[in-house]
Amino acid sequence: MNTIKLRIPSRNLICALIASPFLIGACSQADQTSTPGETPKGSSGAVHASTPDDDFGPIIGEEHAVLTSPPMVPPPITRDHATKLIVDLEVEEHVGPIADGVEYTFWTFGGTVPGSYIRTRVGDVVQFNLHNSPDSKMPHNIDLHSVTGPGGGAASSFTAPGHTSQFSFQVTRPGLYVYHCATAPVGMHIANGMYGLIQVEPKGGLPKVDKEYYLMQGDFYTEGAYGEEGLQAFNMEKALQEIPDYVLFNGSVGALVGDKAITANVGETVRLYVGNGGPNLVSSFHVIGEIFDNLYAEGGTAVNHNVQTTLIPAGGSAIVEFKVEVPGTFIIVDHSIFRTFNKGALGMLTVTGPDDLTIYSGKQDDRIYLPEGGAIQTMPTTSAKEIPSTRTLEERMAIGERLYKANCLACHQANGQGVPSAFPPLANSDYLMADKQRSIKVVLHGLEGPIKVNGESFNSVMPKLNMSDDDVANVVTYVRNSFGNSGDKVTLEEVAAAKTE
Ligand code: CU
Secondary structure, three states: OEEEEEEOHHHOOEEEEEEOOOEEOOEOOOOOOOOOOOOOOOOOOOOOOOOOOOOOOOEEEEEEOOOEOOOOOOOOOOOOOEEEEEEEEEEEEEEEEEEOOEEEEEEEEOOOOOOOEEEEEOOOEEEEEEEEOOOOOOOEOOEEOOOOOHHHHOOOOOEOOOOEEEEEEEOOOOEEEEEEOOEOOHHHHHHOOOEEEEEEEOOOOOOOOOEEEEEEEEEEOEOOOOOOOEEEOEOHHHHHHOOOOEEEEOOOOOOOOHHHOEEEEOOOEEEEEEEEEEOOOOEEEEEOOOOEEEEEHHHOOOEEEEEOEEEEOOOEEEEEEEEOOOOEEEEEEEOOOHHHHHHOOEEEEEEEOOOOOOOOOOOOOOOOOOOOOHHHHHOOOOOHHHOOOOOOHHHHHHHHHHHHHHHOHHHHOOOOOOEOOOEOOOOOOHHHHHOHHHHHHHHHHOEEEEEEEOOEEEEEEEOOOOOOHHHHHHHHHHHOOOOOOOOOOOOHHHHHHHHHO
């Protein structure tokens, strides 16, 4: 076994790396109490700006730690002294849903992804009992970033199925720390969900808030692509390439959505304990429509204010606090935004209570935007004698295609397929073909409100296009004779008739 140790005076930083067939160790936390601009104290001032408070007081009594499953956290610690804190955590492997219709074999601490939340007070001596279920197929261990010691506990906690390992450590630095399995192949154990958070509360605890929740991001690598049904195996090649199929909060698509959303009432202060298990991706953590009043960046003790998005490294954390002032649904995202809308990293905070229309008005008006002013509405009426009223179908199709590409393609798409839930299709469209006059009127006047196209409901706005009668005839002729549609040509007389109705 090779051991490399680096010690810096005043024991502020101890970094240990262990390599063995089973273990890759971790680096313990750095000094969390430095304050920018503070005068250096102590003999190691050249390295660290302040000396940590190592006076934890006597260790009194013992108690069993309350563990909770995400998104809940145990109650704040109210005792004013350190204690012997006994933690019993069971490793359990099981198959569960990673998305609707998609199953995955998760390896867990406490039966959930992320694992059980552990809450301690600075100075506590933690007696850690790691149980590995007899049903497990693999040995596991635990590296807690709150541990100051080689491997963060990994070396002492390597546990075969059906065994329990015991070790103990003192939590000496307040903060929010990641724990994870560190059994080889380490990346695979983490990718299967083996991570969670252990909090070390400072003396006196954190300021009181109304709601506290536990979220943890992780990236997942499956044989099948996102959403492919059935039991999906772990894919090592994708993990090596760092191209996840899923990026998730709390271990599955929709874990914090709908009736599983976290909740608060208007006027309450919410504190989120947020971790990132990785194994690979860094999170750009953001709550849409909120600003973090207080941010304990990287889970340390320095507090920043008024932050929109915070980076959470793999194997790191953050504590964010904000007061919710208006009701609604606040979307929790990784602002590397394809991960949110295409890989699952989307949670919800539902806030109920009275509106405050000064803080946020909601939509006050919706009107057609005419960049060149209302006058254009009457502008392009080419006089009848200039227009060849006898254009052939082929002529109308050729001009209509150019008009379509310039005016319609962005919404209705190149092949007239539309955009699901947003813009209706023109291809094989029952709505378009059922009523020629109605289609002409839509182009003449625009369209707003609910319609049904090919059985699907749409409720969007199509602006008035301000085309000449000839061009209306051209573009309607084009769409009614393209994308699988087959009709006849639209004449100027039909456009004129539609205008007068
Ligand atoms: Cu493991």
